[in-house]
Amino acid sequence: MRDLLVSAAFELFTEYGYDGTTIDDIVHRAGVGRRSFFRYFPTKEEVVFPDHERALAEMIGFLEEGAQDPDPVGRACAAARLVMRMYAEKAEFSVKRYALTRKVPALKTHETSVVRRYERALASYLRRRFATLQDGDLRACTIAASVVAAHNYGLRAWLSSGAGGDASIVVDQALDLVHRTWGDKAETMIMVARTDTPAWQIIQQLDTLREGGTGYRFA
């Protein structure tokens, strides 16, 4: 029933435009009553984005499971991939919607508000993970914005090419920049040793250094 309403709506949007189609037109085409429409979609905008609520719930669940993930920025990037996957699952529908959203300001506005909700979910996860950092809140906000911007950049590139290739490749490349830039960075370490130092001693020394032991560490 839900899918029926979505495809009826998109047929009509293509024929008569978004503004030229009423909810009555949609339920008439789908052969159901008005109340069925409102059972699934609170507004006409929602029928254009039928899967965001599910994706958002999935994202939140995935982030909650990652409360101990040693790499919070990586987790946030992986959470953003869930949104990409939702688009990729219905590539043809996503391309049609992309064209429609670019033309209709009300849909653009609705989409912006959905994006903000993803961003807030990511920021709220990162805020919890960075609770002990002095600039944790700022960092959480800024990284969440970076993740969303990079994800959307990759997704747009894929959609505007007609969703030809593999969405995950372009989106992963984009997210990788954010991960490398904001993730924990390794430091440079220098070890000075005599040529006759036994290997086990060098390894022991390296471990001490890695764990922040004696030795010089350069940020």
Place this chain on the structure above:
Amino acid sequence: MRDLLVSAAFELFTEYGYDGTTIDDIVHRAGVGRRSFFRYFPTKEEVVFPDHERALAEMIGFLEEGAQDPDPVGRACAAARLVMRMYAEKAEFSVKRYALTRKVPALKTHETSVVRRYERALASYLRRRFATLQDGDLRACTIAASVVAAHNYGLRAWLSSGAGGDASIVVDQALDLVHRTWGDKAETMIMVARTDTPAWQIIQQLDTLREGGTGYRFA
């Protein structure tokens, strides 16, 4: 006349709420005709954000002048400061507006669209500056989003504290994180020399190394 309309509007918004005030009410209170209102403000939303067009034009001009700036990320951060300054110039008005915008969804939507325009101006500058980088477009989008997120984080902190302290301190601290993270990073260099090496030779060696000459450079 313009300022008169803005203050009449804010008086009425405080007394009757945003939705409870019409454009007719505003022109009546200001003692001018309807046409005067529309000469300055295309919509009722615009009277709430009377200075954004000016700030946006200033930002674009500042970015255009920075076409040769050796530090594009720093330039983008400095451009964002112009927006903060616009808020700080009228601190009391900014705090009132902040409270109003949080309550009225139509204003929130309008503000989001203004923020997107700042972000696009920053991205478009960075895109030009990163034209030779393979991932220049992605980098431009993502850094612009980071700058805007950090700027807004600082601005919100200042506004929600009642605009008590110096806006530029909190906003600069926030932007500094973005600048440090996305700006050009120095590499670590290691020089090995005998204790009897003359100083001039060490300096010469350092210069060669800095310019990418022979020697080990660690990213």
